[in-house]
Every structure is written in structure tokens, then in C-alpha cells.
Amino acid sequence: MAQIICNNVTVAYEKEKVIDNVSFEIEQGDYVSIVGENGSGKSSIVKAILGLVSLKSGKVLFGEDCKRSHIGYISQQNPNYKSFPASVYEVVLSGCLSSKGIMPFYSKKLKDTAKEYMELLGVDEFANKNFKDLSGGQKQRVMLARALCATDKILFLDEPVTGLDPVAILEFYEIINNLNKTKGITIIMITHDTQNALNYSNMILHLYRDSSKYFFGTKEDYMKHEGYHLCSCGSEHNVKEKIHKMNKEGV
Amino acid sequence: MFLIETLGQMFSYSFLVRGMIVGMIVAICASLLGVILVLKRYSMIGDGLSHISFGAMAIGLAFGFAPIKVAIPVTIIAAFILLKLSDNSHINGDAAIALGSSSFLAIGIIVNSLVTGTSIDLNSYMFGSILAISKEDMWICIILGVIIAVSFMWFYHQIFAITFDENFAAATGVKVQLYKTVLSVLTALTVVIGMRIMGTLLISSLIIFPALSSLMVFKKFKYVMAGSVVISFVSFFIGMVCSYIFSIPTGASIVVVNLIVFVMMAIVGQIKK
Structure with missing residues (x-):
């Protein structure tokens, strides 16, 4: 059953379209990775679904069992986090x-829920510590605990592993994967890490700077798609360089 | 003994009692709002609004209206626009504040110089005057104080969530724009009332100093809020008493006390680290 339906969604800042006529459906329990270059509209599509930016045209619909308050x-990373x-x-x-x-005030039940998620994510020992004094990995686990207090249905993550060390990245992916597999929480994650996106997700949304162009489909279909070959060249910083080299070599 | 006698003398003047009541309420309101404005990096909005309010008062006087009745709606609209501009990444919010404040100040000064024969001295709005507080101001201020205090207690958790992470709050269904509009209105009202005592040039210090001092020592949001209120209240009281004892301008006296407290808090903060 579809949990989120994007119907011909168009988002524009002033007159420039960043998302143009994009349609897709996300099922309950999906793990969707949103990939693409910087400026391709990855954050904009998520903000459009969350209602943080207004749509120029199209519709975002939520399934019957899902409300915006369940997100x-x-x-x-917000600059506020460093000094708050x-x-x-x-x-x-x-x-x-x-x-x-x-x-x-918060009821006892809600306070217990917060404590439960803090325990689940291993941040309960820092409960009284200042948030700003935590390491990057610990901060992201706290943010995840906060997000889980808000939902047990859909989790949106906007480049959650940026700035984390490799061990913390792997640990974070495992936690997210576990939540998806054991609790059936739908995951929608923006990432530049295509390799891990393919390792964990079942659906891929690839957005391009050419806002009218996009791919949405299963991981298997994506691996046959040109977007995958573009991203699998290595880090995106090197993509243009590598394409140039491949063209030169006649590949 | 000397302090009790001085306080006894001070409270024998009804205008000083009014000034003390209004000032303390404004100090509490400004310190609560100040924590949010400082943490959200809107610190200069108070300064900009006071200049805009000055211009509006001058225009009100020129056309024979009660200055406060012109200043309140103009400043509320200005607060709303400035907060909107600060959120809009395409427009530099700081530049908009500087533009609006200097323009309104200039208009106010020109209108003031062109209009003669008004019974109210506009200089008292520029530098503040304890004599400028009327009974009407006092009642407006008491109502404002009650509204702000109750709002902060009732919506404390919403205020925390919006100040910490506006996008998360909005995504989970909190009416962020509504709260920000209320914040604009309350800030504008605090500035308009507060500038009668502190003056156009100094009212922003009442918003910024207590919040900054509190942030130097306290590390939890609720303690920062409570600390800011206590610091603002105490600094205002000491500033008023010093102003009376040394016969110095009230607004300036309160700012200097706030500055001393800020330096002390900064030192305590460093020691605590």
C-alpha cells in the first residue's frame, strides 16, 4: 500500500524549476535512497513532501495510516547545533x-518514550550532557532518537552521515537498516554515498540538474540505468573527469 | 541603611514607581524574547525596530496622533517584515535591518525638525526618560507582561523546538509561522514600550545583554531562560537605583550595569570551563 504519492510535483525557487513534474510512489517499509549531484533538487523534493516548501504544481498525498505528524x-547539520x-x-x-x-507539559508516557529511544540508540548515558559537546556520531544518534519519538512510520534523512568518520557512518547505516527491517519503518534518505545506498535500499530516486529528468525504480533496475554508471565511477567530484577520460579512451 | 533610605525616597515619587514597574516588566519580557532572538541570530532586530518605532512616533506627533498608537502597528508590521527577510536566503536580513532603521530614523529626525510646537520632547524617545511613562503606558505594559509570561510558560516546549530546529518542528506539524508571527508582535510591543525608558539607542541592549550573559554560564535552555530573566531584573533594579543616586541617565545606567554583569558572567563561564 502506498504511503506517499508524489503526483507531477514541480518545485521552483523564483522562476527556476528545481524539480519538474516528478511522480513516484513509496510503499510502506521501503528503503528509498535519493541520489544525484549537488543542486539536483534532492533536499527540495524532501522539503516538498514535508510541506517545508510550497509546490508550484502537483500533489503530495499521504496514505490512510499516515499523517504529517507521524513523520x-x-x-x-544545522549551525544552531554547535552553540545551542x-x-x-x-x-x-x-x-x-x-x-x-x-x-x-509532556506526559509521563511521552517522557518514557523519549528515554526508551535514548536507550535503544545508546545515548541514555549522555542524557544530561550538553548536546553541543557530543561528537558528530553521537549527535546524529540523538537526532535519530528525536526523530523516532515523532514517528514509528516514516523517517526522512537529509545527508545524515556527512562529516562522520567511517566507523560512525557504518554504525549509523546499520542502525537505520535495523529500524527498517525490524520495525518496518519506511526510510527516505538523501545521500551522496551511492555504494551504501545500493547496499541497503530497495528503491532509488536519482535526480539530475536537468530538472525534467529523473529515475525512480528498484535497485536492480537502477543498476542498468545510466545514472548508476555515472555514480559508480567513484566520488562525484571525479565523475566529470572520469567521463572525459572514458570518452577519450573510447569506452 | 543608606539603601533603604534611598529606596524609600525613590518610591515616594509616583513617576519613579511607574517607571520601576514598567521597566521591570519590560526587562522580563525583553530577556525572555532576547534568548530566542540571540539564539536564532536575530539580535539586531531589536535595534532596527527601535529606530523604526522612533520614526513612527515622530510622524505620529507631526500629525497630532498619540505617538505610541502610531508606533505600535508600524513596529509590528516592521517586525514581521524583518523576520521574514531574515529567513529569506535571497535577501540579506542584516542589510534590510540597517536600511529600514536608518531610513526611519532619518525620517523621524526630519519630521521632528520640521514640526514645531509639540508638547512632547522627541529627545526623550531618543535617549529615554523615566518621566515619559504615563499611567496608560503602565497598564499596557502590565497586560503585555502577563501575555508574554503566560505565553512563554504555556508554549515553552514549542518555543524550544522552533528555536532549536525550525525545520524539524515544521515537518512534525508545529505551526512555525504562527509562532514566529506572535514572536514578531511581542518583540515589537516590548521595543515600543521599553524605548520610553531606555531610549531608541539603548533598548536593544535590554534584549541582547541578559541573554548573552546567561548563555555564558548556563548550558540548558530552561536555565538560560530563567538566568536571563533574573539577570535582566536585577540589572534593571541596580541601574535604576544608581541612576537615582548618581543623577545619571536611566537608560545608560542600566546598560552599564548589564555590561558589568556580562563581563562577570563571561569570567565565571571561563572559570567553569
Whole structure:
């Protein structure tokens, strides 16, 4: 059953279209990786689904069992995180905000939920520590605990492993994969790491700078697609250089 | 003994009692709003709004209206526009604040120089005056204080979430724009009322100093909020008493006390590290 349906979605900043007429459906339990060059509209499509940017045209529909308040979101590293005075517990608990209602305080149940996710992600020992004093990997686990407080259905992640060391990256991917497999949480992740995207996800959305062009399909189909061959050349910084070299060699 | 006698003398003047009540309420409101404005990097908005408010008051006086009744709607609209511009990455928010504040200040000064015979001295708005506080101001201020204090207590968790990560809050269904609009209105009201005591040039210090001082020592959001309120309250009181004892301008006296507290907090913060 489709959980999110994007129907001919177009997003434009001023007059420039960054997403043009993109349509796809995400099923419950999917692990979708959104890949593509910088400026191809990866963050814009996620923000469009989340309602953070307005659509120029098209529609985003949510399945019957899914509301916008059931969404968990880890945005790109926010400059605020470096200096904000907040304990880890305060940050994680803020994920329960949409369940709190109009009352000025969190119920015991919500506080227990926050503690449960802190334990699950191994950040409970830092509960009273300042968020800004944590390492990059620890911060991302805290953000994940906060996102899980908001949802047990869909998790959006915008380049969550940027700036993490290789061990923390691998650990983070394993946690996400585990949540997808054991709890059935739908994962929608923006990433530049095509190799790991293919290792873990079952669906790929590849966006191009040419906003009218995109690929959405299974991992297997993607591996036959030109976008995959472009990305599998190595890091995206070297893509143009390598294509040039391949052309020169007649490959 | 000397302090009790001085306080006794101060409170025998009704205008000083009004000034003290209004000032303390403004100090509390400004310190609460200041934490959000500083953390969201909107610190200069208070400064910009006070200049805009000055221009609006001058125009109000020129056309024979009560200055505060002109300044309040103009400053609220300006606050809303400036917060919008600060969020818009295509337009430099700081530049917009500088543009708006200097333009309104210039218009205010020109209008003031062209219009003669007004009974209110516009200089009191520029540098602040304890004599400028009317009974009407005091009641507006008391209502404002109650609204801000109740809003902050009731919506504390929403305010925390929006200040920490606006995108996450919006994605999970928090009405971020509504809260930001309320923030604009409350900031504008605080600035308009506060500038009667502090003056156009100094009111922003009441917003920024207590928040910065508190951030030097406290590491949790609720403690920063509480610390900011206490610092602002105490600094205002000491500043007022010093102003009375040494016969110095009230606004300047309060700013200097805030500066001393800030330096002390910065030292304590360094020692705590």
C-alpha cells in the first residue's frame, strides 16, 4: 500500500524549476535512497513532501495510516547545533511535541518514550550532557532518537552521515537498516554515498540538474540505468573527469 | 541603611514607581524574547525596530496622533517584515535591518525638525526618560507582561523546538509561522514600550545583554531562560537605583550595569570551563 504519492510535483525557487513534474510512489517499509549531484533538487523534493516548501504544481498525498505528524526528520547539520544550550534529554523529548497536544507539559508516557529511544540508540548515558559537546556520531544518534519519538512510520534523512568518520557512518547505516527491517519503518534518505545506498535500499530516486529528468525504480533496475554508471565511477567530484577520460579512451 | 533610605525616597515619587514597574516588566519580557532572538541570530532586530518605532512616533506627533498608537502597528508590521527577510536566503536580513532603521530614523529626525510646537520632547524617545511613562503606558505594559509570561510558560516546549530546529518542528506539524508571527508582535510591543525608558539607542541592549550573559554560564535552555530573566531584573533594579543616586541617565545606567554583569558572567563561564 502506498504511503506517499508524489503526483507531477514541480518545485521552483523564483522562476527556476528545481524539480519538474516528478511522480513516484513509496510503499510502506521501503528503503528509498535519493541520489544525484549537488543542486539536483534532492533536499527540495524532501522539503516538498514535508510541506517545508510550497509546490508550484502537483500533489503530495499521504496514505490512510499516515499523517504529517507521524513523520520523523533529520535535516542537514544545522549551525544552531554547535552553540545551542540544550541537554540531550531536552533535544530527544522535543521529538514528542506533536503527540503532546495543547497541554504545556509532556506526559509521563511521552517522557518514557523519549528515554526508551535514548536507550535503544545508546545515548541514555549522555542524557544530561550538553548536546553541543557530543561528537558528530553521537549527535546524529540523538537526532535519530528525536526523530523516532515523532514517528514509528516514516523517517526522512537529509545527508545524515556527512562529516562522520567511517566507523560512525557504518554504525549509523546499520542502525537505520535495523529500524527498517525490524520495525518496518519506511526510510527516505538523501545521500551522496551511492555504494551504501545500493547496499541497503530497495528503491532509488536519482535526480539530475536537468530538472525534467529523473529515475525512480528498484535497485536492480537502477543498476542498468545510466545514472548508476555515472555514480559508480567513484566520488562525484571525479565523475566529470572520469567521463572525459572514458570518452577519450573510447569506452 | 543608606539603601533603604534611598529606596524609600525613590518610591515616594509616583513617576519613579511607574517607571520601576514598567521597566521591570519590560526587562522580563525583553530577556525572555532576547534568548530566542540571540539564539536564532536575530539580535539586531531589536535595534532596527527601535529606530523604526522612533520614526513612527515622530510622524505620529507631526500629525497630532498619540505617538505610541502610531508606533505600535508600524513596529509590528516592521517586525514581521524583518523576520521574514531574515529567513529569506535571497535577501540579506542584516542589510534590510540597517536600511529600514536608518531610513526611519532619518525620517523621524526630519519630521521632528520640521514640526514645531509639540508638547512632547522627541529627545526623550531618543535617549529615554523615566518621566515619559504615563499611567496608560503602565497598564499596557502590565497586560503585555502577563501575555508574554503566560505565553512563554504555556508554549515553552514549542518555543524550544522552533528555536532549536525550525525545520524539524515544521515537518512534525508545529505551526512555525504562527509562532514566529506572535514572536514578531511581542518583540515589537516590548521595543515600543521599553524605548520610553531606555531610549531608541539603548533598548536593544535590554534584549541582547541578559541573554548573552546567561548563555555564558548556563548550558540548558530552561536555565538560560530563567538566568536571563533574573539577570535582566536585577540589572534593571541596580541601574535604576544608581541612576537615582548618581543623577545619571536611566537608560545608560542600566546598560552599564548589564555590561558589568556580562563581563562577570563571561569570567565565571571561563572559570567553569
